Amino acid sequence: MSRKVNNLMYAAGPGMLGTIRTGIELTEPVDRQALEQAVRKAVERFPHFAVKMVRKGSEYVFEPNRRPFVISPEGRCVTLGSEESNDHLFAFAFDENRIFVDTTHFITDGVGKFPLVKTMLHDYLSVLHPDEAFDTQTIVPAGGVPEAAMEADPYPQDLLPENPIGTAARPEKVFMLPNQPKGYEHADEWTSFVFGVSQKDMMTHASSLDGSPATFIASLMYKVITECYPDSHLPVVCGMQHQFRKALKKPHSHLCHVNVAPIVYPARLRDKDAELLNTIARGSLIIRADDDNDVLTINKHVRNEKAIRDMTLEEKREYMRKVILEEIGENTFEVSYTGRVPWSGLDKYIKNVVPYLDMTLSGGLSIEIFSVRDVFSINLMQRSGDRKYAERFAAMLKEFRISFEENEPERFGICGFRVPD
Numbered sequence: 001m002s003r004k005v006n007n008l009m010y011a012a013g014p015g016m017l018g019t020i021r022t023g024i025e026l027t028e029p030v031d032r033q034a035l036e037q038a039v040r041k042a043v044e045r046f047p048h049f050a051v052k053m054v055r056k057g058s059e060y061v062f063e064p065n066r067r068p069f070v071i072s073p074e075g076r077c078v079t080l081g082s083e084e085s086n087d088h089l090f091a092f093a094f095d096e097n098r099i100f101v102d103t104t105h106f107i108t109d110g111v112g113k114f115p116l117v118k119t120m121l122h123d124y125l126s127v128l129h130p131d132e133a134f135d136t137q138t139i140v141p142a143g144g145v146p147e148a149a150m151e152a153d154p155y156p157q158d159l160l161p162e163n164p165i166g167t168a169a170r171p172e173k174v175f176m177l178p179n180q181p182k183g184y185e186h187a188d189e190w191t192s193f194v195f196g197v198s199q200k201d202m203m204t205h206a207s208s209l210d211g212s213p214a215t216f217i218a219s220l221m222y223k224v225i226t227e228c229y230p231d232s233h234l235p236v237v238c239g240m241q242h243q244f245r246k247a248l249k250k251p252h253s254h255l256c257h258v259n260v261a262p263i264v265y266p267a268r269l270r271d272k273d274a275e276l277l278n279t280i281a282r283g284s285l286i287i288r289a290d291d292d293n294d295v296l297t298i299n300k301h302v303r304n305e306k307a308i309r310d311m312t313l314e315e316k317r318e319y320m321r322k323v324i325l326e327e328i329g330e331n332t333f334e335v336s337y338t339g340r341v342p343w344s345g346l347d348k349y350i351k352n353v354v355p356y357l358d359m360t361l362s363g364g365l366s367i368e369i370f371s372v373r374d375v376f377s378i379n380l381m382q383r384s385g386d387r388k389y390a391e392r393f394a395a396m397l398k399e400f401r402i403s404f405e406e407n408e409p410e411r412f413g414i415c416g417f418r419v420p421d
Contacts, residue, residue, distance in 0.1 A: 002061040003152040005053065006255050007304050008106045009060055010313075011320035012419050017184070018105040018324075019080070019414040021356040022117060023098050027349050030094040031128055032071070038124035039069050039092050045140045046116050048150040048254055049108070052087035055420040058313045062152070075100055079416035090116075091415060097351070099124075102415045105256050110338040110355065111243055112254040115140050115149070121346050135344035146252050154250040159299045166287030168296075170262050174330045175225070175234035180364030180383040187413060190359050193380040193390035194407040196352060201402040202376060206278070213369050213376060214240060214337040215263075215285065219277035220400075221333055221367060222265045224392045230270075238263040239331030239363070240285060247294030258336075259297045260328050261289040274400075300327070324361075333365040340371050352377040356412045359383045385409065 012018060043050045043066075050069070051062040067086040070078055075095035078084040080102065085091045089107050093100040101117055119140045125132065148154075181189055206216040218238045225236055239260045245251050263284040269277060287293070304323055308316045336355075343350070354377055355368040368379045380390055387409070397404050 002054070002056070002063050003051075005060045005062055005152075006106070007301065007308060007316075007320060008256060008324070009053065009419075010308065010316040011324045012104065012106045012417055013317065013321075014184075014416070014418070016321055016324065016361070017358050017414065017417045018361065019358050019417060020103060020105055020110070020113075021077075021412070021414050022101045022110075022113075023354045023356065024101075024117070024121065025351040025354070026097050026099065027351055028128075029097055030099055031124075032073075032094065034124050034127040035092070035094055035099065036071060037127055038120050039071055041123050042116060042120050043069060045119055046145060048145065048152075049090050049103075049113075049116060051089065053081055053089065053420060055313070058311065058316070060313075060420065077102065077413050077415045079418050080104060081420075082416075082418040085415075092120075104415075104417055105258065105358075106417075107256065108254055109243060109256040109258045110336070111245070112256065114338070114341060115254075118341075118343070118346065121350075122344070125346060125349055129349070132345070132348075134346060138342055138344055148250065148252040149254050151250070151253060154248060154253045154255065155298065155301050155305070157302070159302055160295045162292075162295055162299065164293045164296055165290065166284075166293060168262055168288055168293070168329075170237055170329050171235045171264060171266075173234055174237045175229070175232050175332050176330070177225070177332065177364040179386065182360065182383065184360060186383065187359070188411065189384050190412055191382050191385040192354070192356060192410045192412045193382075193387075193393075194352070194354055194410070195378045195380070195394070195397070196405040196407075197376045197378055197397065198403040199371065199374050199376050201400075205274075205400055205402065212282070212337070214335050215278050215281035216274075217337075217367055217369060217378065218263055218281050218335045219274050220393065220396050221335070221365070221389075222269075222277060223274065224389055224396060225332060225365075226270050227392055228388055233267045235267060236265040236332045237330070237363075238265070238281070239329060239334040240281075240289070241334065241336035242285070242289040244294035244297050247291040248298055259289065259294060260331070260334070261285055262329060262331065297327075328361055331363040333363050333367065335367045335369070337369040343372070347373050354379050356414060357381060358414055365389060381412070385411075 052065040072093040
């Protein structure tokens with residue numbers, strides 16, 4: 001049976017991949033046979049992700065895809081939606097101790113795909129460690145996906161009443177990092193700097209400043225950037241990723257429900273301490289990312305759905321690409337934090353979890369925060385290998401007496417994405 005695609009899918013294509021890769025580093029080498037068994041089960045457990053995108057006239061629809069998910073050795077990326085991925089919008093890979101899960105933000109986000117990642121890891125580790133008693137309460141059983149998670153269109157048909165308490169306005173001109181090559185043709189320069197940071201140390205500071213890991217890291221990165229560019233007087237904007245499932249009243253939806261809330265740091269804050277910066281970041285989120293403001297994002301989706309209804313396919317593509325770029329806005333850097341996730345004992349075999357993003361949609365510096373046991377895995381991603389931001393970030397952590405381990409810089413790639421002609 002065909003089902004509707006999220007209107008975000010019309011923005012996808014070779015010029016806008018929106019791909020997200022999650023790398024899970026295990027404590028032992030990956031067993032390919034066990035991984036293949038776990039991935040085979042994923043097709044049964046997550047039928048809403050086991051789909052292919054098909055063109056029907058001026059529309060895209062999802063249809064069930066009975067072909068197996070592709071599993072590539074050596075961490076290889078494939079083109080999603082193509083024969084290379086068996087037409088799937090999900091793909092898997094492995095390399096030494098790491099398993100990779102690839103998909104695109106046009107179909108889901110970190111919260112939406114976490115049940116698949118966690119359940120796949122449970123099935124995989126259960127093969128290798130049959131005597132291990134993992135907590136299975138939050139593991140998705142075969143054929144037992146909640147109907148709410150599979151819902152193709154969780155949005156209302158009509159606009160919701162709006163009562164915002166702030167705006168998402170950005171300054172006319174924003175400071176942008178220099179020497180950050182743009183476009184996919186420079187993707188071979190994308191570099192990841194991963195820090196394993198003590199949760200206890202960082203939360204001691206974040207809590208004392210009435211903040212969260214996301215606002216604390218945003219404030220540190222603002223200080224890093226202003227130290228690197230002391231002569232710039234343009235405002236710095238952090239695009240804080242924030243999900244709006246609560247306002248939508250669809251907590252289990254698998255779709256992408258990520259909003260970008262701007263935190264604006266005007267130049268006059270340049271010499272202020274971390275306490276004030278964190279208060280400003282926290283306040284910005286309160287007034288720009290509360291439920292009432294999230295209704296604005298929901299209503300944008302409803303308006304877009306109505307606007308594209310009678311368009312040609314090419315018009316839909318062009319319209320939604322503009323919508324995506326406008327909603328992301330122009331940011332100096334971005335921060336995303338999925339929140340503390342329940343690993344149910346699986347993390348005994350996990351060293352770290354590192355998400356990788358499509359850097360063409362960033363300001364040139366994106367930070368992903370993920371938690372495993374007592375460590376925050378903080379991934380600084382750049383469109384270049386410039387070390388100065390990572391070096392200053394490390395110095396800032398030392399200044400705050402936050403213990404950490406730093407990985408060697410890594411060049412990373414993401415999957416391509418093909419849409420039906």
